[in-house]
Amino acid sequence: MLKVFEQGVDHGVHYTVMEYCRFGSLESYLSGSGGSTHKQAVDILTQVAGALTSLSERQPIFLGLSPRNILVRNVAPLDLVLSDSAGEPPIAYSSPGALVVRAPANDWWSLGMVLYRVLIGHAYFQLDDGAWLSDQTIHRALATEDVSLELIDSIALVPAQRARWKVLLAGLLTRDPARRWAMSEVDAWLDEERQVVQEGTETRSSLPSRRGHAVQTREPCLLDDFEVEQWVTAEHRGVVGDLSETLDIETGLREVLVPASHADIVSDLRETLDVEGGLAAIIDDPVLDDWPLAD
Template sequence: MAHCNVMHSSSSNEVNLGPSHNPHAKPTDFDFLAVIGKGTFGKVLLAKAKIDNKFYAVKVLQKKVILKKKEQRNIMAERNVLLKSLSHPFLVGLHYSFQTPEKLYFVLDYVNGGELFYHLQKEQTFGEPRARFYTAEVASAIGYLHSLNIVYRDLKPENILLDFEGHVVLTDFGLCKEGIDTDATTSTFCGTPEYLAPEVLKKQPYDRTVDWWGLGAVLYEMVYGLPPFYSSDVAQMYDGILHRPLSLSGGSTVLCDLLQGLLEKEPQRRIGAIADFLEVKSHAFFTCINWDDLYHRKVQPPFNPNVRGPADMQHIDPEFTNEMVSGSVGCTPEFASSLATSSANAFNGFSYVSTEDYL
């Protein structure tokens, strides 16, 4: 996997932000309106640019937290797909990035159709045609990332948003509901246990096939309402991911065949192991998908979020939006330390556990 370039020079607090760096931008260019996501590194804020009154999602990261440890930088480097200039219809767009002595700012598309997870919770399950549409759009984005040697690694419903028309947008808001322990090393995985592939759990080296497992886990949850191998007992869930056969109750033959292939415990036998995205898209489950039309956003989404305009926040979790914006943006050194104490209860439904505790 290619490492994105988040480098810290010891002589200054400057971070190399890659091709997206805009040296003229500054926090006062924006009116910050609401918190729309949060995590250990910082927050995602809804912001309105003063120059053109357009809305953006601005991801604000604390340098102090990121640069605290060398390992932290490695995690950041591995995960921060934003630092590559990416362009794909189902990936969140990065407009530019800038920095202050304390913080990094990433100015992103504001996507306000809501998390896929949010809609799934409301409806419990999706029918196969709707699940197929979302899975195909996500697979298209994953295939593109793989073509650039980027392994996404953290596919889960919270990282899949819908735009105002109902198309999928894969984000690097992995930040939104995720913690990285301040003592984390690259061997301590972080992420939501439900969606971790067996090889990640076993701390084995992983490759792009980890994303096809993630795709299978998301498709499974869309159709059955819970992640595969789900158990409220985390040790039991890990045991299921590592050892138990997949249980499929109902669903078409082609759906079950695809799920068996994506949720194959041996990475080298998983669908996608040989020809990557080509193998996934040629599966019988996707026979009715015209991949070219899909890529060009010509396929009508099965659900319209009916957002009333760019500032409409009806689909954003009030857990975030009820929070005050002040402090996320200005120079407040206490913000970084307060994050450490607040992160334990800040993430609804998020948990991560060191493998040693369970294996």
């Protein structure tokens, strides 16, 4: 953490004297630059993850991590320090449910979003021209959508490095906080990074998972209950998307039909589209009837 030299009250005014980081925040350090190199990103991950772990060992905290409260002490070599004086984190770096539950797991999601910014050159909810999506749009996306890592495939790294970053980000940006990666999984990822690994020989199976966290693609019959629910939800969204494109329905339909259950989709489709029994015959059967789910 940032060094604090003195705190007090002078004539009714509270003050804090802390160290000065003349290079500013990570946000300003990265401003105007494209994506970072693999080595720079690993360095940032190592320092920030280590700081989060060191703090959590003293007491569980929620720091509200974002690039603006990661300060740069030095640039050569890069030396980062965390600060808790930057106020509430931008919604773009907040985890799903962070406004309801303040927990250390939220900061690991935020670290994932910070690393996305480091690798891609702009934040996940930021456009190429630097403009941000509205808070309403971001709230809706956090509540209903998984983070897409498609742009990781476009960054200027060798394929093995891109694949490893996708595994890490998939772990950190897991919606369920109980399955989200934290220091033990990040440590294992960094341990592999420290090894001399030939391109093309790495496998995802050696990386840790939390109760089957789906960083690998698996058949539905091998998923646990939580992952079945996620898979069904994804199938439902695909149905809605296909119907919207086929029937030329305005994009507002997608928001109406964000599914809570299969039955809700059928009901909402009937009421919204007033489609006769033919549509119901297509989608009335549960999505998973064809899959022999494991006990």
